[in-house]
Amino acid sequence: MQTSSNTKSSDDAILGAAKTTRRVPPAQSAARFTAATPGGRGRSSPGPRRPRAQPPQSHRAPGRPRAEASVDEGVVLEAALRAFAVGGYDGVSVRTLSKQLGVSHGWVNQRFGSKDGLWYAAVDHGFGRLDARLTFDPTITDPLEQLEHGIRQFMHYSAEHPELLLLMNVEGARDTERLAYIFENYIEPVAAPFERLLRHLIDEARVRPVPMRTLFLMVTHGGAAPFTLVPLARRLERSDPLSAKKVGEHIEAVVRIVVDGLRA
Numbered sequence: 001m002q003t004s005s006n007t008k009s010s011d012d013a014i015l016g017a018a019k020t021t022r023r024v025p026p027a028q029s030a031a032r033f034t035a036a037t038p039g040g041r042g043r044s045s046p047g048p049r050r051p052r053a054q055p056p057q058s059h060r061a062p063g064r065p066r067a068e069a070s071v072d073e074g075v076v077l078e079a080a081l082r083a084f085a086v087g088g089y090d091g092v093s094v095r096t097l098s099k100q101l102g103v104s105h106g107w108v109n110q111r112f113g114s115k116d117g118l119w120y121a122a123v124d125h126g127f128g129r130l131d132a133r134l135t136f137d138p139t140i141t142d143p144l145e146q147l148e149h150g151i152r153q154f155m156h157y158s159a160e161h162p163e164l165l166l167l168m169n170v171e172g173a174r175d176t177e178r179l180a181y182i183f184e185n186y187i188e189p190v191a192a193p194f195e196r197l198l199r200h201l202i203d204e205a206r207v208r209p210v211p212m213r214t215l216f217l218m219v220t221h222g223g224a225a226p227f228t229l230v231p232l233a234r235r236l237e238r239s240d241p242l243s244a245k246k247v248g249e250h251i252e253a254v255v256r257i258v259v260d261g262l263r264a
Contacts, residue, residue, distance in 0.1 A: 071103055071107065073111070074125070075101070076101055076103065076108070076111075077121055077122045077125040077126075078125070079097065079100070079101055080092075080097060080118050080119070080121075080122040081122040081123070081125065081126045081163050081164075081167065082163045083097055084119055084122060084167060084170075085163040085164070085166035085167040085170065086163075086166060088170045089115075089119060089170075089171075089178065092115070094108055094109075094115045094118060119178065120181070123167075123178075123181070123182060123186075126161065126163065126164050126167070127164065127182065127185070127186040128186075129157075129161070130154075130157055130161070130164060130186070130190075131186055131189075131190055133153055133154075133157045134150060134153055134154060134157075134190050135153075136149075136150075136193070137149050143197055143200055143201055143206075144201055144206060144207065144259065144262075144263075146197060147194065147197055147198065147201070147259070147262075148255055148259045150194055150197075151219055151223075151254075151255055151258060151259070152251060152255055154219065154220070154224070155219070155223060155224055155250075155251040155254060155255070156247075156251060158220075158224040158227050159224075159227045159242065159247045159251070162224075162227040162228045162230075165220065165221065165224055165227065165228045166228050168182070168220075168221075169221075169228065191212065191216060194212075195212040198210070198212055198215065201262075205264050206263070206264055207262040207263060207264055208261075208262055208263075208264055210262060215258070215262075218258065219254070219258060223254035223258065226241040226250055227241065227242065227247075230242065
C-alpha cells in the first residue's frame, strides 16, 4: 500500500484539473481527468455527442395571430418528460398531451417537428440539468470524498427529479436508438470521470476492486429506488419517502453503506 504522503500527492494530482474550474463540458472534463490520473489510466475520453436532426422550423403566414406565443416551453418539456417516463415512448399521445397542457397539437409539431423531436427535446431538457449538477467540488482534495460527493449529488437530484430514473427504467430495458442517445450523450460522459476516479482509488488500494457497472447500478437503480417506487416504499415503511426528512435520512444511509463498503 502507498504511504500516506504518496497517496496525498496522487490525490492532489488527480484533482488538479477540478481545482481550476468548477464546470467544464463533460467530454473535456473526462479528458482532463485522464490526463491528471497517474499513467492516464481509465477509459479514453468519450467522443463528441451524436449529432441529430433538428426539428423543422415553424412557418406561418405573415400577420397570422399566434394564441400560444406565451407558452412556457419548459413547462411543456417537463410534462413531456414525465409522460414519456410513465408511459414510455409508444404509450404517449402527443395530441392528448397537448390537450392536457392547453396547447394545440399543431403548436407542438411546429416547435418540435414530431413526437420524436419532442422526445429528444424533453431528454435534453431533463438530462442536461443532471449533467450540470454532477460536478467535482474543487474544495475537496481527497478522491474518496470526491466520489462520496458525486453520489450524494446524484441522489439529491434523483429525489427532486425521479422522472429521469423512471425514464431509464423504460428505455434501459430495450437496446434502441433512444437508449444509445441517452447513454452516449449523457450517461457515458458524466460517468467516465467518476470511473477514472474509482480506478485510481482501486490502484491506490484505498477501495475494493468493484466494477464501475456494479457501483453505477447499485447507486442509480438501487439506492435511488424509493424515489421512483414510491407506493412500494410506502408499504415497506409507513411514511412518505419523498419528505425532506426521509430523503435526507435515506441518502445518508446509502452514502454510508456504499462508501464505507468500498473501503479496502
